[in-house]
Amino acid sequence: MNLESIQMALRGIVANRMRSALTMLGILIGVGAVIILVAVGAGSATKTRKSLEALGSNTLTVSAGGFGQGNRGGTQSRNLQITDADAVALSDKLQAPDIAAVVPTITGGGSVTAAADGASATVGQFLGTSEAYSAVRNAPVEAGTFFTAADVSNHASVVVIGTTVAKNLLGATGDPNSLIGQPVQFGSHSLTVIGVLKTKGSNGFQDQDDIALVPYTTVRDNYTGNTGTISQLIVQASGGNATGPAQTEITTILQARHKGSTANSFRVLNQASLLQTANANNRTFTVLLGSVAAISLLVGGIGVMNIMLVTVTERTREIGIRKAIGARTSAILSQFLTEAVLLSVLGGLLGIAAGIGGSRFNIVGVQPVVQSYSIILAFAVAVAVGLFFGIYPASRAAKLRPIDALRYE
């Protein structure tokens, strides 16, 4: 393939602008679709990974009631509750060597409204917890301090808030840090703001900054009553490889402590295995999207073949003239093959532009992440499609006998 045949091919493409444009559109859509859909798959994988990471690394969450046990009625597991004593037992380094930290969380009864200076807003998550929450959940403060173990044991009336809560009270332009040291009414009680959390953004399901964290002792005193039960335990394993053993230890200890309970009486969610499952699902999803797009690329290729067959038929006489003045078989072959490849290369380049452009937009709640491999792959496939679907029409042109081609009307 040389400059000469590229020029000839370009002339052929330009001579039928409309037809060439429509053919290229087929390839454009195919290549663009591959790039965008693979980017959506990758974006959705990133989103799940981020939302799982936001829960803290190497963590497991433990709550009462296993999968599928909700309304089976009457069994004791329904009444089973995780207690402070359970938390203490799981913290025992001898029985549970793979557990590094145990953090209780208590969800405040019903929705809680925050109010200050006449402004008020419902808080997304009103959580009672311990001082370890900040480290385990990966929730450091931006300004002020997190509450301490002393605050927990003293039942201190303090609160650490997320930026959304602050903004709801101050308005979008207000400085969240200005609330530090100020009393804010949470439901029926006034709590002093001692810290503002670093912004985390949305995890795709909820706003992680619409949160208020309070010592769990204070929550029991003022909101839920002192029942000695815990909504959810956050357990941090001692390392990346320890989440599996930690999960076993949790199940063993809790089953031993609660008579008549089974492995299904507790729900233990392992972040690592969730991530694995999510990744596997995402891969399937990406492959599926990619193959749908690849099919449209194939259809685009058939379009190239169709148009090349038309072109060869239309230009039979021209082929005859070229042969009469000395074009060899290979020259005719390369002319039409170049034209087919050029059509798909141009379509492919436009498709890459469209794919990258289209990936800038949020698609069904996912921000696509363009994958360079998908660009290279889609483009290479487009070129291959041009070659493959161009060969038949081109060789048909090349094989024409000069006299038959010249006589063609």
Next chain:
Amino acid sequence: MSKSAQTPAAFAEPAPNASRPRPPVIAMRNVTKTYGVGDVEVHALRATTLTIERSDYIAIMGASGSGKSTLMNILGCLDVPTSGRYRLAGIDVSQLDGDAVADIRNRRIGFVFQSFNLIPRTTALANVEMPLVYGGMKRAERRELAVRALTRVGLDHRLHYVPNQLSGGQQQRVAIARAIVTNPAMILADEPTGALDSTSTAEVLAIFDELNIEGRTVVVITHEDEVARHAKRIIRLRDGLIVDDTRYAPVDGLPPHASNSLEPAS
């Protein structure tokens, strides 16, 4: 692709009287061409034997359907005979493969057709360059040759016109420029003036006379006496057979109706 040595000397005049005996340009023996089979069988050419010497100027005449075009297609290696032997400049063409025959058409033969057969939407210059492209010549060199060929047929002011911007006579002159740009020894023309008015016809015939004076073999198919009288030898076909073959001027002489400006060398 074998790049033949395309000499830039497109208009160098081959010696009219070669001292060394060379094979005739065309030597046909018992060539036949049959189209179709059975009931629809057409014997377009029957046992034709024909020898054409270098520098001859031949008119092939005959009624429509008498086999003139069939004969020319075989002479020009565009078609293959059903039987018989055909040697072009001593080479048995039937022994060659498609690409070798393409090379022969490219270097040794220049075609001129009744319907011009220029490539549409392509400038006169690009059309004339095309045989040189297939001959593998470099861009600058072939551009120069193409411009010279177009200048020679009087179209140096129409280099960048596409065929549908040119008159019939101009298109045919572009086609002639394309035929001679590779400096072929033989020009084959199938009713080259059939679609032209008398002025254009005269122009084309003057060019053919010149090409023949240069020493090129010219074979013109025609049914017009006015065209045929420029030839040194007239062959008449009827039903695929040569029925008459008369010489009107010697092979190495001048064409009998060479334009007045060309003084016969005595």
